[in-house]
Amino acid sequence: MKHTWRWFGPVDKVSVRDAAQAGAEGIVSALHHIETGAVWPVDEIDKRHQEIKQGGLYWDVVESVPVSEDIKTQTGDWKAHIANWQETLRCLSASGIRTVCYNFMPVLDWTRTDLRWETRHGAKAMRFDLTDFAAFDIDILKRPDARDDYPDWLVEEASIRFSEMPDTKIIALGLNIGAGLPGSADGYTLDQLLEKLRTYQGVDRLKLQSNLIDFLSQVVPVAQEVGINLCAHGDDPPWPLLGLPRILSTQADYAHMLGQVDSRANGVTLCTGSLGARDDNDLPFIAKTFADRIHFVHLRNVTRDTDTVPCSFFEDEHLEGGTDMVAVIAVLLEEEKRRRAEGRQDHRIAMRPDHGQEILDDLSRGAQPGYPAIGRLKGLAELRGIERSLLHPSYGRV
Template identity: 55%
Template sequence: MRQTWRWFGPKDLVSVDDMLQAGVQGVVTALHHVPTGQVWQPDQIADRQAQLAVMRDGAPSGLAWEVVESLPVSEDIKRQTGDWRAHVEAWKTSMRNLHAAGLRVICYNFMPILDWTRTDLVYRLPNGATCMRYDAIDFAAFDLFILQRRGAADDYAPQIAETARARLATMSDDRREQLTGNVVFGLPGAAERMTLDDVKDHLARYDDISPDRLRAHLVDFLAEVTPLAQELGMRLCCHPDDPPFPLLGLPRIMSTEADYRAVMDAVDLSANGITLCTGSLGARADNDLPGMMARLGDRVHFLHLRNVALEETHLGGSFHEAAHLEGNTDMVAMIAAILAEESRRRAQGRDDWQIPFRPDHGQDILDDQSRKAQPGYPAIGRLKGLAELRGIETALSHPLVAQRG
């Protein structure tokens, strides 16, 4: 297991020095400042590599950019509208430029509009730590009565709608504004503070796109880019929906094992693979994460290891981001399945036998709460998670355990 760390560039409040002291082996980053649909130029890629190669005092960090997350797929590609063909060609050119710079793994997602959805970004836990949370009733209140999305009433049982109405009545104006800001945080342009009319406009463009049609568009995209990735020796890995159930009337197509299997079978090349995110997929009680690793492991090119605590087991229920060993996913069983897959790959002589992973998200603890880094990406909370994951890997790999197992 290759220990990596997500970094958002020079503006990230968690620095190169911080991640180096966390003991990571490689860096996961992207050119977040380049507009979606434009080519990532060689000089821009080189600049990012140079930025993470040095510590604050100019000393070499010894760290390298190892995984791209994410090379974004435009909404035009997802909908097959506007300049989508030009955007595909730009994506392929960016892939060639990344290959020339030594990059081999590219994570992307095919979620319409939303990168992820939470109702709380600093939900307080009993021990004083804070985390991100999805409250199903708060979200329904936003959808039904703040956004007032057309057709929303058809998506909620009457009892849920009434509970959401009552919840909204208890919210102050500040909480309503905060809830809106939290939901649109995962929408394009959120930094420019999109209006509710902007959100409705984005949603309306998906009115006629069913899950089957969106899946067909993903297959068309992969049919274009995967052969080039295969030729270059690169690995593409699609991130699952977050959360993995329908929201705002948008289609969801990467939420289950069957979803991944269908897309891999449709473009059956080894370069067409998976980012197996235990946090996103773990927000469904019916997803068997260790089993998915065992059955789909041959095509798992990247791992996000985090945990969620399901507050309700039904699909679409509330959940919050748990500490890495405290949620609903059995992380010991998960890491055992990962190590088994790596062992198989070594026996096969695969160059990619070691799978990169990162401690995804984390609770804000200790000094994280004053640092106020990117939501979900604290320094100490992720360091704690990495230490726990590293400890499990070390224990399961130890000869004493191997002899007994």
């Protein structure tokens, strides 16, 4: 696989040179400062390429070209935004980009209640606490009818939790849950979040699925024409939040998306952490099922408090948690072998060590939550070790 590293641009406290020293071969980045829905200007794309080259690496994967809420709801300027998305693909392809990751999560991107939860050995990790989230939804955000979305026992537990919650925790929950895309300056106040939720009235799961297929029907032909592989990132966490539907949470969800727009350019970002938050997602099996359409991989692991859906979980070390990482990597290496035999130019699948616990000097660096230097270096080293072992001629399986 091609080992890559997410970099949020010049504001990132972990540099491209840090990534190279950690063992990365390429960079995953995006133009977070460009307004959602607008075309990415050629000069800004070229500027990002140059910034990455100065650090000694190359820009291999775009994560993400944001999909606007107008596109997801098919309201407002959604047709213009799709046209701009198509033009952005043309501009990126002309600059040499061949892989573009995106997501179709309504309003909220990946959602955590705690961005720096302390683990058993003092590392800091991201966590989704279901009771805290319910308390936020019912008692802090005060979303109408929120209570109806939770079982009685959880409503009661959330009420007790909220009654004991200090003001600092209440403020932190609002900031953490209302945050925008990683790396962006976007985010929502409570009032703004409620207003965004209202724009989804009448958009149920089937409607959102239909809007995704409409979007893909228009952008995939352009991607195919200019030689770009699109890859959809799954919902994180993989279940409905704040009354909003989720449509890329399971194997069946991905099968529907890939079957409706059947093109190699319409592919998957296999995120073992996002899908792994559900006990009913078998990651090695999912990897094998969609192997031909996997264009990008996020390797990370989560430990669930329970095997229910939904549940509380935290970002564990890369080789811990509920996902059999060795089995997943073995499947991906087999797919690369198959692609090489087929003569495919995209036989190397880009992967990155996703998220990571803050350890050692990370604890004082203040990097983007989930994206520390040493924690990801440790994860990448472990994942590379698995890959080398599986490929070794004397002991390998692949």
